[in-house]
Amino acid sequence: MNYDxxxxxxxxxxxYYKNVSGKDKADFLRRIATGIESEKTTLIPLASSESNxxxxxxxxxxxxxxxxxxxxxxxxxxxxxxEAVIDHANPERTPAPKPDIRRFLTALGPVVVFGASNFxxxxxxxxxxxxxxxxxxxxxxxxxxxxxxxxxxxxxQVISKAVIDSNxxxxxxxxxxxxxxxxxxxVKHPIAKAIAFTGSFTGGKAIFDLANQRAEPIPVFAEMxxxxxxITLKNKLGANIDSLAKSFVGSLTLGAGQFCTxxxxxxxxxxxxxxxxxxxxxxxEDIAAAPMLHEGIxxxxxxxxxxxxxxxxxxxxxVSEAKDLIQAYPALAKIKAKDWLEDDHFQQEVFGSFALxxxxxxxxxxxxxxxxLHGQLTITVWGEDEELxxxxxxxxxxxxxxxxxxFKGVPTGVEVGFAMQHGGPYPSTTDSRSTSVGAxxxxxxxRPIALQDMPNALLPDALKEENPLGIWRTVDGEFKK
Amino acid sequence: MNYDxxxxxxxxxxxYYKNVSGKDKADFLRRIATGIESEKTTLIPLASSESNxxxxxxxxxxxxxxxxxxxxxxxxxxxxxxEAVIDHANPERTPAPKPDIRRFLTALGPVVVFGASNFxxxxxxxxxxxxxxxxxxxxxxxxxxxxxxxxxxxxxQVISKAVIDSNxxxxxxxxxxxxxxxxxxxVKHPIAKAIAFTGSFTGGKAIFDLANQRAEPIPVFAEMxxxxxxITLKNKLGANIDSLAKSFVGSLTLGAGQFCTxxxxxxxxxxxxxxxxxxxxxxxEDIAAAPMLHEGIxxxxxxxxxxxxxxxxxxxxxVSEAKDLIQAYPALAKIKAKDWLEDDHFQQEVFGSFALxxxxxxxxxxxxxxxxLHGQLTITVWGEDEELxxxxxxxxxxxxxxxxxxFKGVPTGVEVGFAMQHGGPYPSTTDSRSTSVGAxxxxxxxRPIALQDMPNALLPDALKEENPLGIWRTVDGEFKK
Numbered sequence: 008m009n010y011d012x013x014x015x016x017x018x019x020x021x022x023y024y025k026n027v028s029g030k031d032k033a034d035f036l037r038r039i040a041t042g043i044e045s046e047k048t049t050l051i052p053l054a055s056s057e058s059n060x061x062x063x064x065x066x067x068x069x070x071x072x073x074x075x076x077x078x079x080x081x082x083x084x085x086x087x088x089x090e091a092v093i094d095h096a097n098p099e100r101t102p103a104p105k106p107d108i109r110r111f112l113t114a115l116g117p118v119v120v121f122g123a124s125n126f127x128x129x130x131x132x133x134x135x136x137x138x139x140x141x142x143x144x145x146x147x148x149x150x151x152x153x154x155x156x157x158x159x160x161x162x163x164q165v166i167s168k169a170v171i172d173s174n175x176x177x178x179x180x181x182x183x184x185x186x187x188x189x190x191x192x193x194v195k196h197p198i199a200k201a202i203a204f205t206g207s208f209t210g211g212k213a214i215f216d217l218a219n220q221r222a223e224p225i226p227v228f229a230e231m232x233x234x235x236x237x238i239t240l241k242n243k244l245g246a247n248i249d250s251l252a253k254s255f256v257g258s259l260t261l262g263a264g265q266f267c268t269x270x271x272x273x274x275x276x277x278x279x280x281x282x283x284x285x286x287x288x289x290x291x292e293d294i295a296a297a298p299m300l301h302e303g304i305x306x307x308x309x310x311x312x313x314x315x316x317x318x319x320x321x322x323x324x325x326v327s328e329a330k331d332l333i334q335a336y337p338a339l340a341k342i343k344a345k346d347w348l349e350d351d352h353f354q355q356e357v358f359g360s361f362a363l364x365x366x367x368x369x370x371x372x373x374x375x376x377x378x379x380l381h382g383q384l385t386i387t388v389w390g391e392d393e394e395l396x397x398x399x400x401x402x403x404x405x406x407x408x409x410x411x412x413x414f415k416g417v418p419t420g421v422e423v424g425f426a427m428q429h430g431g432p433y434p435s436t437t438d439s440r441s442t443s444v445g446a447x448x449x450x451x452x453x454r455p456i457a458l459q460d461m462p463n464a465l466l467p468d469a470l471k472e473e474n475p476l477g478i479w480r481t482v483d484g485e486f487k488k
Numbered sequence: 489m490n491y492d493x494x495x496x497x498x499x500x501x502x503x504y505y506k507n508v509s510g511k512d513k514a515d516f517l518r519r520i521a522t523g524i525e526s527e528k529t530t531l532i533p534l535a536s537s538e539s540n541x542x543x544x545x546x547x548x549x550x551x552x553x554x555x556x557x558x559x560x561x562x563x564x565x566x567x568x569x570x571e572a573v574i575d576h577a578n579p580e581r582t583p584a585p586k587p588d589i590r591r592f593l594t595a596l597g598p599v600v601v602f603g604a605s606n607f608x609x610x611x612x613x614x615x616x617x618x619x620x621x622x623x624x625x626x627x628x629x630x631x632x633x634x635x636x637x638x639x640x641x642x643x644x645q646v647i648s649k650a651v652i653d654s655n656x657x658x659x660x661x662x663x664x665x666x667x668x669x670x671x672x673x674x675v676k677h678p679i680a681k682a683i684a685f686t687g688s689f690t691g692g693k694a695i696f697d698l699a700n701q702r703a704e705p706i707p708v709f710a711e712m713x714x715x716x717x718x719i720t721l722k723n724k725l726g727a728n729i730d731s732l733a734k735s736f737v738g739s740l741t742l743g744a745g746q747f748c749t750x751x752x753x754x755x756x757x758x759x760x761x762x763x764x765x766x767x768x769x770x771x772x773e774d775i776a777a778a779p780m781l782h783e784g785i786x787x788x789x790x791x792x793x794x795x796x797x798x799x800x801x802x803x804x805x806x807v808s809e810a811k812d813l814i815q816a817y818p819a820l821a822k823i824k825a826k827d828w829l830e831d832d833h834f835q836q837e838v839f840g841s842f843a844l845x846x847x848x849x850x851x852x853x854x855x856x857x858x859x860x861l862h863g864q865l866t867i868t869v870w871g872e873d874e875e876l877x878x879x880x881x882x883x884x885x886x887x888x889x890x891x892x893x894x895f896k897g898v899p900t901g902v903e904v905g906f907a908m909q910h911g912g913p914y915p916s917t918t919d920s921r922s923t924s925v926g927a928x929x930x931x932x933x934x935r936p937i938a939l940q941d942m943p944n945a946l947l948p949d950a951l952k953e954e955n956p957l958g959i960w961r962t963v964d965g966e967f968k969k
Contacts, residue, residue, distance in 0.1 A: 022884055087967070094907040106897055108907040113887060115920075219700045223863075223914045226921070382704075392943050402946065403503055406594060406937055415941035416587055425962055426575040426589040428938035433704045439596075440707070440935040447573075447936070454921040455928070456887055457909035460896035462873050465883065479967050481906055486568070486960050486967075 264360030382432025595625030745841030863913025
């Protein structure tokens with residue numbers, strides 16, 4: 008199929024839409040949020056039946072989806088996100104007069120967004136990627152995830168209706184269905200200016216490579232997940248075995264282990280390894296089997312487990328066996344740190360509720376583990392304040408390896424706010440300088456442009472001398488409104 | 489050669505240096521600036537003799553170099569550049585308590601910087617790339633440009649002395665000499681976390697491809713130059729033929745046309761094409777031949793011209809012929825817009841003082857040219873306010889194609905300030921979301937990290953509750969000090 012028409016329409020829409028005011032863009036986004044809410048009674052059972060996720064979970068996800076749409080609406084209505092900077096002219100300067108230069112963030116152009124299977128709403132059609140791209144001023148060509156086609160179509164219709172009701176050009180949003188070949192065509196199209204993707208490493212890396220091989224390479228923001236290690240320190244763990252086992256198991260098995268941030272690796276001091284394993288096993292026994300997103304994912308989960316079962320270094324605490332083609336049971340195995348350090352295979356993500364407990368003997372072994380860790384979305388350290396305070400070197404090293412470092416609680420349950428960083432060093436993402444959750448996700452789809460000696464009347468409002476938007480700006484090096 | 493030792497030392501230095509205070513990093517940078525100034529009488533004639541650039545030009549460049557070092561020193565001493573964001577906890581929130589999350593920019597890790605031939609100081613050893621990386625907290629492995637080895641070595645010694653005088657670990661800065669194979673080894677080293685490069689498209693693209701093929705792909709900030717089109721509109725040009733010809737020729741021939749921003753393309757309405765060409769020719773006659781950076785560059789210049797001389801679509805206004813192996817004469821040819829539109833070859837950069845005058849018949853032809861333009865560092869539009877005000881569509885389109893859009897003056901003479909954007913869509917750079925000149929060049933070498941529920945005592949100063957640095961931060965969505 009030829010996508011020229013879709014992209015040309017998106018590009019025409021772009022030239023119009025990028026100059027639409029933040030307020031009008033915000034109204035458009037809010038219409039999407041309201042539209043989703045008004046389809047709630049149809050959408051929730053539909054998304055639930057297509058994804059095997061319980062209705063309660065989808066209800067929560069819908070709330071999160073409209074919440075984040077409104078966060079972006081507020082952000083662009085306020086307007087300071089464009090990082091406006093003004094350096095005034097100085098005609099008297101010697102040897103050469105100084106020109107007037109003004110800089111702000113401008114939208115990149117049409118963006119291709121790939122929906123995720125594990126969040127049929129919050130990371131799909133009107134999810135964080137689509138909405139942050141629309142918020143920045145970029146039209147979106149959305150490639151629906153085949154795992155929830157009807158829910159995707161319905162949300163697509165809501166967006167298209169919001170486009171019409173906001174008197175915006177059609178090309179602002181296009182819903183495309185298809186498989187891998189379709190996705191490849193979209194990534195390769197010369198008018199596409201950026202890609203957003205949430206999914207597997209294999210999928211994300213293939214898109215990244217394809218985008219870099221284009222005549223014009225374009226940025227790929229692929230969030231490919233990670234094993235989100237939890238590191239437990241002796242005193243903290245010793246004093247809280249049962250409650251930490253409960254927290255850990257809750258996070259491991261949340262959504263059948265199909266979140267980007269489920270912990271798949273837990274580092275445990277040898278002195279507590281036995282008791283912690285028993286406590287975890289006890290918690291796991293209370294966890295019912297949960298259906299996975301689709302049969303392919305359940306199959307991949309059991310196949311990964313079966314490969315691991317051949318590894319002689321592992322001692323299984325809880326084995327999960329496929330009882331049907333879709334239900335998943337959590338699983339846990341134990342490995343000695345010295346064995347784990349020998350083989351990078353032990354830090355590959357198993358998508359689903361499997362975790363590996365790595366038993367370390369002393370701090371130097373723990374430090375060696377931290378050195379070896381691949382890039383992660385999150386790392387969690389459970390330690391008493393006192394034992395943390397003499398592990399500065401470890402914390403320092405861990406900062407290098409992740410996008411978010413936690414000291415309490417669990418990595419699942421990603422807050423949508425200003426301070427969230429959901430991204431991290433490769434291979435957890437293809438661009439550690441970006442986040443796919445939270446307000447600053449918008450910055451992925453914009454780039455700075457400097458306007459030099461532009462007549463004031465032609466300047467975008469964000470850069471006009473009189474600051475009609477009342478936004479924060481850096482003026483001659485000073486931050487002000 | 490094996491560079492493991494260099495990179496390991498750089499990484500060790502990184503773990504220390506990233507946590508050095510902004511004030512102490514600023515002192516270190518200022519020591520470099522002072523060190524360069526104190527070597528002035530040796531350095532200026534040395535850099536001049538190695539680059540064939542006149543001493544006056546090198547003197548100016550030295551001023552710019554130390555000026556930008558001090559700009560970065562001021563920036564990191566003040567500290568707000570880290571974009572600190574705090575979202576406070578809310579333990580009462582339902583259904584789940586809200587954690588405390590704090591986010592700021594943290595340094596990427598060891599950076600490989602490639603020096604440029606055309607700026608032996610400002611874009612070389614202690615140039616914008618090295619200094620912005622050091623400012624962000626990244627150690628630098630510097631690959632010297634073979635065109636000015638002695639000047640590079642001398643500046644490298646100044647930096648190494650500043651490292652010692654600041655009691656910083658050795659690995660903060662390493663000066664590496666070598667050719668293409670050396671450069672490739674540095675790019676491929678697993679400890680390298682980013683690359684900065686200024687030079688040719690061929691060089692930049694090769695590095696970009698290599699970096700993307702690594703087991704861990706890393707960002708490449710390659711500034712590869714462009715043809716920096718100047719678009720002239722009828723009324724403005726008609727009323728200022730002679731002065732605009734003078735400005736144009738001045739910018740075209742500055743530094744023998746060896747700046748990234750020399751204009752190599754000028755769009756002229758047919759009604760004034762003849763008179764403007766005559767005025768330019770008159771100006772060109774006053775320009776003496778200038779030596780190019782080295783024989784290889786002069787050879788490439790004359791070879792590119794000779795290829796163009798075979799193109800039947802070109803009418804030559806001024807032909808430049810090689811009289812020796814290093815001196816370059818400016819050259820100018822004219823082409824009809826309809827011919828220019830037929831062949832992308834006509835927008836390839838000729839490094840040196842050659843420009844192509846594209847003669848357009850009407851606005852629709854000009855718009856078609858703008859649509860066809862590749863990504864540029866700069867585009868300049870010379871028009872009266874009135875004729876600009878009805879060309880909004882054109883300006884809108886041009887914004888898509890460049891990093892800096894000028895309405896007065898010429899693209900050469902890149903200001904080093906806060907509002908500068910020196911970068912632009914591919915192929916002018918490999919990352920249009922970055923700048924290699926100006927204060928925000930520092931952001932290339934940092935990425936956001938979120939710290940969740942970290943004990944206050946362990947937080948970096950930028951994120952401590954009491955704001956000991958007194959920096960601007962976004963706290964619960966509000967900008968404040």
